[in-house]
Amino acid sequence: MGIQSLNTPAALIDVGRMRHNIHRMQSKLDKFGVGFRPHVKTTKCKNVVEAQIAAGAQGITVSTLKEAEQFFEAGIRDIVYAVGMVPTKLGQALALRRKGCDLKIVADSLQAAKAIADFGREQEERFEVWIEVDVDGHRSGIQVEDDLLIDVGRALVEGGMALGGVLAHAGSSYEYNTKEALVKMAEQERSLTVRAAERLRSAGFPCPVVSIGSTPTALSAENLEGVTEVRAGVYVLFDLVMHNVGVCEISDIALSVLTTVIGHQEEKGWAIIDAGWMAMSRDRGTQQQTHDFGYGQVCAEDGQVLGDYVMTGANQEHGIVSRVNSTDTNIAEKFPIGMRLRIVPNHACATGAQHPEYHAVEEDGSVETWPRFYGW
């Protein structure tokens, strides 16, 4: 059974491309001698994560405790929950650890560190906690030179918890698109996180793990001295945002949405397709980048990129396909009703999240269903 038998819209994974992407990241990090801990939030799919582990990944990163629960059930023990812990979620984290999951949790405030330590002592559980540091002003984390870093380390250690390490994510790397800028951001992420670990060690606290990562910095780093592991997520499938950042070709992108032409507005040069924002997500991540792909790049059913045809508009279950640079008044002839197309998405994490399953297309054209989960 090939993709011809699929109903549309459907999320396709090109398995050959996916394996290539996995190999590329793993072999790079192997050369540097650092561990690799993929972020599974991109796919939430056991089949994909098994391929990442088989290739050499040493554990996983999760963005929700549900991901931790699901992948622990699938046999993965070494898990970092890379979102700041709050008191109300400690019970869920404890339950996972009690079942044998080697779950690491994260704190970036004194209040959270104390809450974890208080709860841990009360429950006689020595949580392993990683301290999040801010390397680029992007989102969360403690400033590396702030005394708060040492205070949080002390609160954890004196509170009886295990200070497992420091963790950073250079999320602002998504805003660059030159090799030079990415190398520089990768070095900034590395050096600041290593510096945070050194500050903690100088203060007398153990800090075995130095964990950094984002897809752009992981693929651009030229030096990983002092780093023990790297995290990255979207590299496994890639997307148009990563293409604009400059870390993949469109031909590396392993995710696309199969869709059917359902109508036209010929004078406007529009083909209407059955993939709307429900199938693509509302992510317009390329809007602020050098090349705006609308809601995605249009390809033929076999994956061939179709020039400057993009998905220019989206309602819930209707998409509009048109040319960027001119009006194609022959669009009804080019894309007749019933014709199938593939749309390559802006953001693989967001598009995948709209689908209950991927359809994994092997190099011989055969298709397998790979379920994914959602929710919290």
Added chain:
Amino acid sequence: MGIQSLNTPAALIDVGRMRHNIHRMQSKLDKFGVGFRPHVKTTKCKNVVEAQIAAGAQGITVSTLKEAEQFFEAGIRDIVYAVGMVPTKLGQALALRRKGCDLKIVADSLQAAKAIADFGREQEERFEVWIEVDVDGHRSGIQVEDDLLIDVGRALVEGGMALGGVLAHAGSSYEYNTKEALVKMAEQERSLTVRAAERLRSAGFPCPVVSIGSTPTALSAENLEGVTEVRAGVYVLFDLVMHNVGVCEISDIALSVLTTVIGHQEEKGWAIIDAGWMAMSRDRGTQQQTHDFGYGQVCAEDGQVLGDYVMTGANQEHGIVSRVNSTDTNIAEKFPIGMRLRIVPNHACATGAQHPEYHAVEEDGSVETWPRFYGW
């Protein structure tokens, strides 16, 4: 059990507000003596749709055949699939009709009409087809004065199918924000769709149904002469886009996302919350409107609107809450770690789609889980 017991993020429906919204729409349309056929794509939730039917809705509109299947199983027979039919989906539509579902399908091209008629004759099934007309250049549909309208009608009738009626959706009504403009657009939607029905009848074809609708036009229409039924979806929950359009107050919005504060960047005036775009969707529908609410309006846990605090940024599982007009450097004090907030969304259809279930909050504070489905 109240909302205190819920994990975050969680999608809440304020049941009192929802009932009020249902009553408002139904009673308006009852006064005009026209049928009401809510669009269930907004919630994909049996509990919500049962409340709409109980209030007087005569059937439903769906955007996918999965919605048709799910709601037919839930006992609803009278269903319109309001997306242009393509040959590959006819088998699925046939299966539903054979089970007893009174499924109506839609065509807006000669090619689709002929494919339906050919398949119908082959299968000895007289499909009921509605012709989609374009009343505002928004998306799909045949131009009302185009000869194609008559040709499609003829292809259906002579092909042995039932020409059930005409259908239009004034989707461009979302772009207006004055009573005058909405009344005018509602009248345009009505008059053009009625004209399409008259053209078909003059050509000798039956056209019993005249179906129009969108939430803004349905709530603004002052004349529904010639219309037999109205469709609308988002009115049941409302959202910030509808607030900006001017058809609801923020206090009418029945959907919000419960979230927990997980950290701060005090110098920036940021509180970090555990609702990112995965919980809110990437929908930035208010960005081009008069009031940009970012990813949503921040409210207290009890629903009280908190001035100009909005969700200004979103990563997958992290949101950034800040003031629009100034930097609140006391934000860590105002919104301490562990505090719960509610975020009112831009677009109820998109936010709901991110959640496996709603938590329905009754006026006495009790909470019930209302499952919803997704996928195709």
